[in-house]
Amino acid sequence: MPLTNIVVAEEALSLPPLERAELAKLLIQSLEGDSRSDAEIKVELARRLEGLKSGADPGSTFEQAFDDE
Structure with missing residues (x-):
């Protein structure tokens, strides 16, 4: 199965709450530009x-x- 946004999101949503929070933090930090x-x-x-x-x-x-x- 190709890795798409939906596949990644479904996998992320299956993580325990603490791991989802850590992932969310990393994703938000990646959006903070120069x-x-x-x-x-x-x-x-x-x-x-x-x-x-x-x-x-x-x-x-x-x-x-x-x-x-």
């Missing part, structure tokens, strides 16, 4: 991009970015 405005995020991204272009920030290799250690 508190910065779009303008603030754009400024941060522009700053980072300029650092990469100028060479001030060497960036990271693929291996560094995805290293589990």
Whole structure:
């Protein structure tokens, strides 16, 4: 059976109350976005991009970015 919203909801509703509450808390937290405005995020991204272009920030290799250690 494919994993759909309905299947997930039915499974979640079958959990004991405490586990449902913990799951609900996790789901709500996942909806809480970044508190910065779009303008603030754009400024941060522009700053980072300029650092990469100028060479001030060497960036990271693929291996560094995805290293589990």
